[in-house]
Amino acid sequence: MNDIETRVDAVRRFSRFYTKRIGLLSDGFLGSEYSLTEARVIYELAQSEAQSPTGLASELELDPGYVSRVVKRFERRGLVAREPSPDDGRKVVLRLTALGRTAFDELATGSRAQIQQLLSSTDEEGQRRVIDAMQTVEGQLSGEPRRPIVTYRAHRPGDFGWIVERHGAIYHESHGWDATFEAMVAGIAKEFLERFDPAWERSWIAEVDGRRAGNIALVRRSKTVGQLRLLFVESWARGLGIGTRLVSECVGQARHVGYRKMVLFTVAGLDPARRLYEAEGFRLTEETPGHSWGKDHIAQTWELKL
Amino acid sequence: MNDIETRVDAVRRFSRFYTKRIGLLSDGFLGSEYSLTEARVIYELAQSEAQSPTGLASELELDPGYVSRVVKRFERRGLVAREPSPDDGRKVVLRLTALGRTAFDELATGSRAQIQQLLSSTDEEGQRRVIDAMQTVEGQLSGEPRRPIVTYRAHRPGDFGWIVERHGAIYHESHGWDATFEAMVAGIAKEFLERFDPAWERSWIAEVDGRRAGNIALVRRSKTVGQLRLLFVESWARGLGIGTRLVSECVGQARHVGYRKMVLFTVAGLDPARRLYEAEGFRLTEETPGHSWGKDHIAQTWELKL
DNA sequence: GGAAACTACTTGCCTGTAGCAAGCATGTGT
DNA sequence: ACACATGCTTGCTACAGGCAAGTAGTTTCC
Numbered sequence: 001m002n003d004i005e006t007r008v009d010a011v012r013r014f015s016r017f018y019t020k021r022i023g024l025l026s027d028g029f030l031g032s033e034y035s036l037t038e039a040r041v042i043y044e045l046a047q048s049e050a051q052s053p054t055g056l057a058s059e060l061e062l063d064p065g066y067v068s069r070v071v072k073r074f075e076r077r078g079l080v081a082r083e084p085s086p087d088d089g090r091k092v093v094l095r096l097t098a099l100g101r102t103a104f105d106e107l108a109t110g111s112r113a114q115i116q117q118l119l120s121s122t123d124e125e126g127q128r129r130v131i132d133a134m135q136t137v138e139g140q141l142s143g144e145p146r147r148p149i150v151t152y153r154a155h156r157p158g159d160f161g162w163i164v165e166r167h168g169a170i171y172h173e174s175h176g177w178d179a180t181f182e183a184m185v186a187g188i189a190k191e192f193l194e195r196f197d198p199a200w201e202r203s204w205i206a207e208v209d210g211r212r213a214g215n216i217a218l219v220r221r222s223k224t225v226g227q228l229r230l231l232f233v234e235s236w237a238r239g240l241g242i243g244t245r246l247v248s249e250c251v252g253q254a255r256h257v258g259y260r261k262m263v264l265f266t267v268a269g270l271d272p273a274r275r276l277y278e279a280e281g282f283r284l285t286e287e288t289p290g291h292s293w294g295k296d297h298i299a300q301t302w303e304l305k306l
Numbered sequence: 307m308n309d310i311e312t313r314v315d316a317v318r319r320f321s322r323f324y325t326k327r328i329g330l331l332s333d334g335f336l337g338s339e340y341s342l343t344e345a346r347v348i349y350e351l352a353q354s355e356a357q358s359p360t361g362l363a364s365e366l367e368l369d370p371g372y373v374s375r376v377v378k379r380f381e382r383r384g385l386v387a388r389e390p391s392p393d394d395g396r397k398v399v400l401r402l403t404a405l406g407r408t409a410f411d412e413l414a415t416g417s418r419a420q421i422q423q424l425l426s427s428t429d430e431e432g433q434r435r436v437i438d439a440m441q442t443v444e445g446q447l448s449g450e451p452r453r454p455i456v457t458y459r460a461h462r463p464g465d466f467g468w469i470v471e472r473h474g475a476i477y478h479e480s481h482g483w484d485a486t487f488e489a490m491v492a493g494i495a496k497e498f499l500e501r502f503d504p505a506w507e508r509s510w511i512a513e514v515d516g517r518r519a520g521n522i523a524l525v526r527r528s529k530t531v532g533q534l535r536l537l538f539v540e541s542w543a544r545g546l547g548i549g550t551r552l553v554s555e556c557v558g559q560a561r562h563v564g565y566r567k568m569v570l571f572t573v574a575g576l577d578p579a580r581r582l583y584e585a586e587g588f589r590l591t592e593e594t595p596g597h598s599w600g601k602d603h604i605a606q607t608w609e610l611k612l
Numbered sequence: 613g614g615a616a617a618c619t620a621c622t623t624g625c626c627t628g629t630a631g632c633a634a635g636c637a638t639g640t641g642t
Numbered sequence: 643a644c645a646c647a648t649g650c651t652t653g654c655t656a657c658a659g660g661c662a663a664g665t666a667g668t669t670t671c672c
Contacts, residue, residue: 007433008421014440015328015421021447022321037629054649066630068651090638090649115314115321122446125542127313130446133439134320140428140436141327157488158475164492165467172463182463183499186470186492193489236431343658360620372659374622396620396667 021118037062039107041070042096045080046104050093052085079103139209148208150240152249155203155215160189163215163230170235171293175269178294188229192217200226202253206233206242213237216246218253226259231273243276251280255306262306268298277302327424343368345413347376348402351386352410356399358391385409454514456546458555461509461521466495469521469536476541477599481575484600494535498523506532508559512539512548519543522552524559532565537579549582557586561612568612574604583608 034042040060045051053071057064071094074080079100085091096104119127168182192203197220206214214233221227228250233243254262264282266273286301340348346366351357359377363370377400380386385406391397402410425433474488498509506526512519520539527533534556539549560568570588572579592607 004422004425004433005418007425007437008418010437011421011425011440012417014437014444017444017448018324019328022325035629052649053651063631064650065632065652069630072651085649088639088649092650111318112311112314115317116310118447119310119313119317121449126446127310130443131313131316131320133442133446134317136439137436137443138320138323140432140439141424142323142427156475157478157485158471160485160488160492161467161469161471161474163467164470164495165464168467169462169464179463179466179499179502182466183496186466186496186499189470190489190492190496193485193492196485236429341658358620359622369660370621371623371661375659378622391620394620394668398621 034103034107037066038070038074041067041074042079042100042104042107045094045096046101046108050095052091052093054091056094074100148237148240149210150213150242150245151207151210152204152245153207155205155217159203159205159212159215160193162212163232164189166232166234167230170232176295181293184293185230192219192229200257202250203230204246204249206237206246208237208240208242213240214242214246216250218250221263224260226254226257226262228254228262228264231264231276238272243272244279247276247280251304251306260306262304264302266300266302268300280304340409340413343372344376344380347373347380348385348406348410348413351400351402352407352414356401358397358399360397362400380406454546455516456519456548456551457513457516458510458551459513461511461523465509465511465518465521466499468518469538470495472538472540473536476538482601487599490599491536498525498535506563508556509536510552510555512543512552514543514546514548519546520548520552522556524556526565527569530566532560532563532568534560534568534570537570537582544578549578550585553582553586557610557612566612568610570608572606572608574606586610 037060041056044056044059048055051059053067054064056062056071057067060067071080071082075082077099078097081095081097083093083095085093119130122130164182164185167185168179171177171181172179192201200220201218203217204215205212212234214231214237216231217229219227219229228247231243231246231250233246251262262282264277266277268287282302282304284300285303288299290297290299343366347362350362350365354361359373360370362368362377363373366373377386377388381388383405384403387401387403388398389401391399425436428436470488470491473491474485477483477487478485498507503526507524509521509523511521518540520537520543522537523535525533525535534553537549537552537556539552557568568588570583572583574593588608588610590606591609594605596603596605
């Protein structure tokens, strides 16, 4: 599923599947005494405390004339009550009566029963996956890109494994570094977790909408020197200021616990990271050519007086 | 989203969202000269080489009478050709004409364009996730549970990070082991990746439908002794024989490269794993009480003569 | 072999859904 | 005060699509 056409066809396939599956269900409405549109009207009225015919029409994308008739029908049946709007003589305020609410409850119960039947084709774990997947679809397609929520927290069990994984996979993919790089990161993770001292050290995991998106760690090298390690931001999370924030959190904490200096080790050529270091005031103090992780590198040391 | 009612409501919510989003699109059909049902008929005819009116009716769940009329309309317009069925005088065989196929192509193009527009509300990564999620939904709800496909492969960059993560997270959750356990696993990963010798060592990653589900590693301890390490199967992948297969692959490979003995170290109380070791012929040779990862344990050594 | 039952399709009839446009009443801007 | 916009209603209309009766073939069963 790489090119756009394949993806489009996949979506078409799903749409056909889902509308068919759901279409069967909504035929169930015919079983009740309301048409699908009538049911939608009732549903809409039940949702919003006070609704006007125009509101209904635009919300459900129906012709106002038709809505008018539906409402009239419902009124005759005692399902909705209408009153003139207090602030606008043209407007009408619609409200479900107790009877209308009963009708809604019946509809909702029926619909729930059918969805439940639909869900029953898989087990509880499967149902959770389905819902999770649906939320993914909705989240992605809901149009408004809904500004992502970025949060920062300390590491938890599993996080350092994740850091190792992402470093290993991404630097392999983008720079061709071999498994010894992943080994090195695993070594750093081991050390950090083993000797972790919360008084002097700290790590941050950045999450975007609850999904891990980046990290950084502050490690003690000596009483006066803190080391910045394992900075990393997922490519899909770029542009949210996560890198900047991680570096500044890290440096801020280093100041806070009383280090006099920060160091970090990296290699030449990782420009986005370089920019972050420079912006925070780090200075390149040493460069040594070398060979590691299956490639030639220029190892760099950066320092920052606090 | 724990109880069934919450889940049902989540699905209802999604259905409303999706049908609304897709409903807008299918209005596009009105833009064309075909109604939605007509479009479905054309689509169905395009899919199946030769179709009968009855077939259409049952496939699309329409009234045969109505189908008859739609077909007649299409015939007049030159979109479909009909011939009497050779083997049954009552039957009719319908086929799209070249003109009909053109109509289908136009419809498909239009529909694709609209789906593409729908998809364009997210980036490429998002689109992939959407499709993935849709396949999950369809897979789960399509009724036939579609047996999962299990595959086994050697490790790739990132895999050992994943192994560290899963060990760290899961043993913390289920047994309350602290971060030093994750540190230890990270140490094992580091060692393995650093000194990996394909002549004597190997790892297996089990994937279920392309998703990592478990792993095992064979590590050289000496010329004659191989060690089984890092056995792990995700809880959602239990019952597929993955654990058994991993252990037997590992032992088989150990035999193959010529070790005389296998060892493995574990702690008492991990019963599912224990059963796998026993089934493969491992014998418990040593038990030592101790304390690690924030808990008391009985460390165990298991051995197997090859 | 032939009546009875069944299947595939057609056609006439009818209802419900829903859009369009004209009309009326109330509001708003100049 | 006038024009114009907004909210709602109502008459007209088209179309979708179900139901049932009818025709022509096919299968079943005696």
